[in-house]
Amino acid sequence: MGHVRRRKLEGGGTAYLARYRGPDGRERSKQFAKRSEAERFLCVAEVTKAEGSWVDPARGRMHLRDWLVRFQESERRALRPSTLARDEVYVRTQILPAFGDVALARIEHQAIQTWVNELAEGLAPTTVHKCHQILRKTLAGAVRSRLLMRNPCDDVQLPRVHLDEMRFIGPAEIRLLAGTIDTRYHAFVLLGAYSGLRLGEMAGLRWRRVDLERGRVEVAEISVEINGTILFGPPKTKAGRRTVPIPDVVVKALHTARCEQAHDDDLVFRAPVVAP
Numbered sequence: 001m002g003h004v005r006r007r008k009l010e011g012g013g014t015a016y017l018a019r020y021r022g023p024d025g026r027e028r029s030k031q032f033a034k035r036s037e038a039e040r041f042l043c044v045a046e047v048t049k050a051e052g053s054w055v056d057p058a059r060g061r062m063h064l065r066d067w068l069v070r071f072q073e074s075e076r077r078a079l080r081p082s083t084l085a086r087d088e089v090y091v092r093t094q095i096l097p098a099f100g101d102v103a104l105a106r107i108e109h110q111a112i113q114t115w116v117n118e119l120a121e122g123l124a125p126t127t128v129h130k131c132h133q134i135l136r137k138t139l140a141g142a143v144r145s146r147l148l149m150r151n152p153c154d155d156v157q158l159p160r161v162h163l164d165e166m167r168f169i170g171p172a173e174i175r176l177l178a179g180t181i182d183t184r185y186h187a188f189v190l191l192g193a194y195s196g197l198r199l200g201e202m203a204g205l206r207w208r209r210v211d212l213e214r215g216r217v218e219v220a221e222i223s224v225e226i227n228g229t230i231l232f233g234p235p236k237t238k239a240g241r242r243t244v245p246i247p248d249v250v251v252k253a254l255h256t257a258r259c260e261q262a263h264d265d266d267l268v269f270r271a272p273v274v275a276p
Helices: 035-051 057-061 064-075 081-099 109-120 125-144 171-180 183-195 199-203 248-257
Strands: 003-008 014-021 027-032 216-219 222-226 229-233 242-245
Touching (some): 003 035, 014 035, 027 035, 064 081, 064 125, 081 125, 081 222, 109 125, 171 183, 183 199, 183 248, 199 222
Antiparallel strands (some): 003 014, 014 027, 216 242
16 A cells, blocks of 8 residues: 655645555655545555556656557558548548647546537538547557556547438439540449449459349459559458449440450559550
C-alpha cells in the first residue's frame, strides 16, 4: 500500500504527495491539493494493480501524433489501401489538428464530445461518425498497449444519421443516358444499370470474366485509384466475389464493345488513348 506525505510549497500553502510502487517495483508519485484526493488516487492504484489493469502514467505522456505513427504501421497490414487512404485524409484534416499535440492521458471524454459537436456543425453525420470511429479505434489500440486505462471515446454522443430515400432511374432514362454518352461507354452504362456492379467492379472487369454465351459476368477483381495510382485486387469481402446474370440488351452491347484485337486479359472498359 502506498502512503501520503504532507509537504509545504515554496510560495506558501500545502500539498499532498501520494507515493506507491507499481507492479514493476518502481516507486511513483503524484501531487494533490487535498489529502482526500491523494488517498483516493492510492486506492485506485491498488485496485488496478490487483485487477491487472494498471497503466504506467509515464506512458500516457506520448502525444497522439506519435502514437498514430506506431498504430498505423500495424493497421497497414490489416486494411485495404483504399481504406487506409480514406482514413489518412480524416486523420490529417480532422483528428491531428484537434488532438495531434495532446498527450494520450490528457485527451478527455468531454474534449472529444466538444470536438464531435463542432464537426457536426459543418460535416455530414456519416463523416462525423467516421472521424470518431477512427479516433476511437486509435485510442482503443492505446488501451490494448497499456498506454491508457480506458478509452475516452466511449459513450460519446454522435449525431443521428438520416438515410435519404434512394432514387432509381427507369428503362427510359437508362436508354437516354446510354444513347447520350460517348459510344465507347454505351455498354458501361447498360452493365452498371442492369447488373448492379459497383464502379470499381466494372473498372476491374476483364474479358475472361465475361461469358456472353451464358449471359453472365464474374466479379473477381476490382480497380481503385489511390493518390493517382491505379490498383487492382480482389473484392473487399468473400460475398463480393460472385457471378452476376446480365440481360440480352447488355450482352448485345458488350458484343459490340469487344473488338477483334481484344485479349481475354484486357480490361473491358478502358480510357481512350491520348496521343502524346
